[in-house]
Amino acid sequence: MTDNSNDAPVAAGPEPAPGSRRSGRPALRPVAEQLARVLDTIGTIAPIELALLDAQGLLLAEEVHADAPLPGFDNAAMDGYAVRAVDLRQATEDHPVVLPVVGDVMAGARSMSGMGPGLCMRIMTGAAIPPGADAVIPLEDTDRGVARVAIHRPIRTGECVRRTGEDLPAGALALGQGAILGPQQIALLAAVGHDRVLVQPRPRVVVISTGSELVDVGRRAGFGEVSDSNSYMLAAAARDAGADAYRVGIIPDDHARLLDVLDSQLLRADVIITSGGVSMGTADIVKEALSQIGTVEFTTVAMQPGSPQGFGTLGHEKTPIFCLPGNPAAALVSFEVFARPAIRKLLGKRTVQRQTVEATALERMESPDGKRQYRRGLLHREPDGRYSVSLIGGHGSHLIAAMAASNCLVVLNEDVTEVSPGSRVTVQPLMLAQR
Amino acid sequence: MTDNSNDAPVAAGPEPAPGSRRSGRPALRPVAEQLARVLDTIGTIAPIELALLDAQGLLLAEEVHADAPLPGFDNAAMDGYAVRAVDLRQATEDHPVVLPVVGDVMAGARSMSGMGPGLCMRIMTGAAIPPGADAVIPLEDTDRGVARVAIHRPIRTGECVRRTGEDLPAGALALGQGAILGPQQIALLAAVGHDRVLVQPRPRVVVISTGSELVDVGRRAGFGEVSDSNSYMLAAAARDAGADAYRVGIIPDDHARLLDVLDSQLLRADVIITSGGVSMGTADIVKEALSQIGTVEFTTVAMQPGSPQGFGTLGHEKTPIFCLPGNPAAALVSFEVFARPAIRKLLGKRTVQRQTVEATALERMESPDGKRQYRRGLLHREPDGRYSVSLIGGHGSHLIAAMAASNCLVVLNEDVTEVSPGSRVTVQPLMLAQR
Numbered sequence: 110m111t112d113n114s115n116d117a118p119v120a121a122g123p124e125p126a127p128g129s130r131r132s133g134r135p136a137l138r139p140v141a142e143q144l145a146r147v148l149d150t151i152g153t154i155a156p157i158e159l160a161l162l163d164a165q166g167l168l169l170a171e172e173v174h175a176d177a178p179l180p181g182f183d184n185a186a187m188d189g190y191a192v193r194a195v196d197l198r199q200a201t202e203d204h205p206v207v208l209p210v211v212g213d214v215m216a217g218a219r220s221m222s223g224m225g226p227g228l229c230m231r232i233m234t235g236a237a238i239p240p241g242a243d244a245v246i247p248l249e250d251t252d253r254g255v256a257r258v259a260i261h262r263p264i265r266t267g268e269c270v271r272r273t274g275e276d277l278p279a280g281a282l283a284l285g286q287g288a289i290l291g292p293q294q295i296a297l298l299a300a301v302g303h304d305r306v307l308v309q310p311r312p313r314v315v316v317i318s319t320g321s322e323l324v325d326v327g328r329r330a331g332f333g334e335v336s337d338s339n340s341y342m343l344a345a346a347a348r349d350a351g352a353d354a355y356r357v358g359i360i361p362d363d364h365a366r367l368l369d370v371l372d373s374q375l376l377r378a379d380v381i382i383t384s385g386g387v388s389m390g391t392a393d394i395v396k397e398a399l400s401q402i403g404t405v406e407f408t409t410v411a412m413q414p415g416s417p418q419g420f421g422t423l424g425h426e427k428t429p430i431f432c433l434p435g436n437p438a439a440a441l442v443s444f445e446v447f448a449r450p451a452i453r454k455l456l457g458k459r460t461v462q463r464q465t466v467e468a469t470a471l472e473r474m475e476s477p478d479g480k481r482q483y484r485r486g487l488l489h490r491e492p493d494g495r496y497s498v499s500l501i502g503g504h505g506s507h508l509i510a511a512m513a514a515s516n517c518l519v520v521l522n523e524d525v526t527e528v529s530p531g532s533r534v535t536v537q538p539l540m541l542a543q544r
Numbered sequence: 545m546t547d548n549s550n551d552a553p554v555a556a557g558p559e560p561a562p563g564s565r566r567s568g569r570p571a572l573r574p575v576a577e578q579l580a581r582v583l584d585t586i587g588t589i590a591p592i593e594l595a596l597l598d599a600q601g602l603l604l605a606e607e608v609h610a611d612a613p614l615p616g617f618d619n620a621a622m623d624g625y626a627v628r629a630v631d632l633r634q635a636t637e638d639h640p641v642v643l644p645v646v647g648d649v650m651a652g653a654r655s656m657s658g659m660g661p662g663l664c665m666r667i668m669t670g671a672a673i674p675p676g677a678d679a680v681i682p683l684e685d686t687d688r689g690v691a692r693v694a695i696h697r698p699i700r701t702g703e704c705v706r707r708t709g710e711d712l713p714a715g716a717l718a719l720g721q722g723a724i725l726g727p728q729q730i731a732l733l734a735a736v737g738h739d740r741v742l743v744q745p746r747p748r749v750v751v752i753s754t755g756s757e758l759v760d761v762g763r764r765a766g767f768g769e770v771s772d773s774n775s776y777m778l779a780a781a782a783r784d785a786g787a788d789a790y791r792v793g794i795i796p797d798d799h800a801r802l803l804d805v806l807d808s809q810l811l812r813a814d815v816i817i818t819s820g821g822v823s824m825g826t827a828d829i830v831k832e833a834l835s836q837i838g839t840v841e842f843t844t845v846a847m848q849p850g851s852p853q854g855f856g857t858l859g860h861e862k863t864p865i866f867c868l869p870g871n872p873a874a875a876l877v878s879f880e881v882f883a884r885p886a887i888r889k890l891l892g893k894r895t896v897q898r899q900t901v902e903a904t905a906l907e908r909m910e911s912p913d914g915k916r917q918y919r920r921g922l923l924h925r926e927p928d929g930r931y932s933v934s935l936i937g938g939h940g941s942h943l944i945a946a947m948a949a950s951n952c953l954v955v956l957n958e959d960v961t962e963v964s965p966g967s968r969v970t971v972q973p974l975m976l977a978q979r
Contacts, residue, residue, distance in 0.1 A: 161761065161776055162776060162779055162780060162783075162789075162791065165780050165783060165784075177765070179944065179945065180770070180942065181765055181767075181769075181770070182767060182768060186940070186942070188823060215756065215797075216755055216756065216757040216768075216797075217755065217756035217757030217758070217768055217769060217796075217797070218757075218768050219766060219767055219768045219769070221767070234823065234870075234871075235755070235757055235770065235870070235942075236757070236768070237767065237768045271940065271942055275940075275943075276940075276942065276943050276944055276945045276946070277945045281945075283945060283948075284948065288948075290780075291780065291784065291974065292777045292778070292780035292781040292784060292876065292974075293777065293876065293944075293947045293948045293950065293974070294948045295773075295776050295777055295780045296773040296774070296776060296777035296780075296872050296876070296944055296947065296948065297773070297944045297945055297947070297948035298776075299761045299771055299772065299773035299776040299777070300770075300771050300773040300872070300944045301771070302761060302762065302763075302764070302765070302771050303761070303762075304760075304761040304762035305762075320651060320652065320670070321650065321651065321652035322651040322652030322653075322670055322671070323652070325739075326596065326734045326737060326738070326739040327737065327738075327739035327740075328737075329737070330612070330616055330737070331654060332616075332617055332654055332656070332672065333617060333651075333652055333653050333654045333671070333672045334616075334652060334654070335615070335616070335670065335735075336734055336735050336736070336737050337734065338730075338731040338732070338734035338735040339731070341596055341597060341730050341731060341733075341734040342727045342728065342730055342731035342734070343727070344597055345597060345600050345726065345727035345730045345731075346727040348600060349600075349726065349727060354597075356597065361652075362650075362651075362652075388623060388669065435669075435670070436669075437731050437735070441727065441728065441731070505621070505706065505710075505711075507615065507621070507670075507706055507711065508710075508711045509614065509711055509728075509731055509732045509735045510614065510711045510712045510716075510718060510732055511711070512728045512731065512732070513718075513719065513723075513728045513729045513731065513732035515728065539726065539727075539728070
């Protein structure tokens with residue numbers, strides 16, 4: 110984590126005044142501009158055919174039509190007796206019409222034995238209406254007779270009959286391109302006989318942590334060493350965004366090794382995400398190695414945390430690569446702001462950004478002028494349905510416990526320097542899951 | 545789908561008047577009472593240990609403490625120079641203090657070479673503060689010298705130093721039991737060295753469709769046959785609720801076969817869900833077969849669609865089984881109302897019900913007295929953030945295309961018979977995913 114992505118305390122003064130003669134800093138790039146560059150670079154992934162249940166949650170990339178009508182045949186909407194409406198004209202509560210029952214029609218029966226005038230057949234819900242019948246009288250309106258049945262009311266032609274094609278006529282559009290495949294949509298695709306569908310696949314996101322100070326989780330970290338938490342966090346965040354994530358793990362601060370790993374990962378990656386090594390230190394290996402390639406741009410974004418950022422493309426396929434800061438909070442915020450929208454775009458989503466909510470600030474909040482600040486917060490829903498938000502932990506982007514206790518980011522825009530308690534602020538919830 | 549779960553048109557009159565002499569219907573059980581029975585029966589699943597990323601989205605079933613402090617050692621918050629604050633007392637913009645640079649401290653360096661008074665060392669973000677130093681002056685406040693560095697301001701002791709244990713002291717609680725493991729929580733578990741955690745596992749839900757009229761999706765349905773869409777839909781819905789779903793597929797209307805399959809599936813199932821065969825038809829095999837066992841109760845719930853329901857337990861482990869109606873909309877609504885909360889309870893969620901929203905009815909809606917009605921609807925969010933809802937399709941619970949076009953259920957309570965346009969109604973969104 111050899112980078113300088115710390116969102117240092119506002120009061121502690123490590124920020125030089127703008128124009129400071131020693132700062133030597135490049136002009137800061139606005140968040141919106143960096144995001145626009147990212148999204149402009151993100152292309153599309155070719156649709157793939159998947160088995161129906163593997164397509165859950167994905168976007169349909171084709172139009173699906175009903176080859177056959179749905180339902181495929183006239184069938185009973187209730188358990189009862191298939192009848193001719195004309196035969197029941199005189200039926201009343203006190204003077205039922207009594208008809209001979211000449212057979213049973215079970216659901217799934219393939220025979221089409223018909224039924225003459227003045228007769229009826231017992232029929233199950235979903236079973237095909239026998240030729241000669243034009244309505245179904247429900248069991249409840251009869252004496253449930255076996256050989257003969259007494260029927261206590263008249264019936265309209267077509268009553269309790271589900272008509273061929275009334276759900277979808279043959280050739281009709283069942284689902285359009287861009288439909289999200291939830292349980293109901295999957296039901297419809299199955300109903301029209303599709304066990305495979307063309308969808309926008311989940312982007313394959315390769316996650317790499319860099320830094321010689323990192324050790325694998327589960328190995329005891331020695332003095333000066335740190336457990337690699339970023340690759341776990343970013344893999345989880347990528348999945349949460351809808352990607353298939355591959356955690357490659359740790360690359361020490363070594364040019365050749367990093368370039369080798371990136372080269373081999375290009376084979377399977379739709380997106381590569383690294384963390385660490387993007388600042389101006391002498392061991393900021395990601396920046397050093399990738400700056401030379403010329404297709405990855407390192408810049409300082411007007412945001413806190415996460416200002417040093419790299420983004421560009423690698424390889425023949427121009428695979429997008431995000432080089433995120435190494436501090437956990439800076440990495441997560443950068444992921445949320447730039448990588449998550451990119452993954453959502455690759456999934457074909459119309460809305461690539463998370464929904465935000467307005468919440469009442471429960472405390473005073475400060476933000477540096479000219480930078481968009483993302484503070485970790487705790488969003489509460491008040492009994493009246495309105496939201497309120499308090500801050501969690503300090504500014505330090507190395508504070509993982511505080512980050513883990515937060516459930517949202519409080520977004521303080523570039524022109525905001527102070528928010529007084531009771532004001533409304535914009536909040537980006539990080540988790541929709543209910544407890 | 546030989547059951548009578550149709551939520552038939554209100555006007556068509558298949559509902560006999562209460563007390564009708566032929567109805568022979570058992571008293572209807574209120575939805576709330578049936579749900580309470582279900583949730584009372586649902587126990588817990590023993591926690592299991594999973595690899596960290598496999599635990600994503602699950603509930604932590606243990607307390608996790610930090611064995612070591614986090615950070616594990618005092619380290620630099622910025623790239624800069626490790627100094628003694630006392631040496632910089634006289635530094636000003638115009639009269640910098642110049643110190644010899646006696647070494648570099650890289651992140652991950654394990655040596656602890658110290659530093660005498662009047663000297664400094666270059667240090668990377670995250671690197672251990674060398675013995676003798678007590679602050680880090682950021683690069684920006686220096687001339688970035690290599691052999692000697694000019695420093696232009698004084699510094700406080702501890703400035704730009706991340707203190708050992710400031711995120712979590714050794715032995716502190718990192719995450720409590722019941723924490724949901726999102727990306728940030730996974731980051732914290734990794735940071736404190738846990739690559740495996742004890743969690744509430746995803747319930748294993750086995751899904752079975754019954755009915756001799758069903759054919760596998762992809763096989764052409766002949767006359768009288770229907771593609772099995774329910775097992776796909778319910779498997780997807782179970783997954784969406786957080787379960788691991790296993791689609792067993794179709795069991796024809798055959799007692800022995802059904803009991804055999806159930807018996808073998810008990811080995812892996814935490815929950816079994818069947819659809820079809822729960823009504824009063826002569827081929828309602830699920831009801832016939834399971835009623836005899838005595839541990840599954842079939843009842844008629846005061847709801848529409850989905851009134852005929854079976855619920856109980858099977859086998860030594862008392863595995864819960866839901867016997868849902870066969871009509872797709874009835875099956876989905878029954879799943880939402882009874883099975884989804886059960887799965888959420890098994891996951892350990894505090895909130896087992898979906899969030900509902902209040903929406904303005906865009907049209908007149910009718911509902912039978914004494915039954916809770918769940919209509920398929922289309923929920924819109926208006927520009928002012930308020931919701932409005934219209935109905936999709938008719939009452940017919942066989943209408944799959946209409947169901948697939950809906951994104952919510954409009955819930956009309958037992959005492960509601962009519963809703964006029966402009967009134968507020970309760971709506972249960974079926975999909976949180978954004979387009």
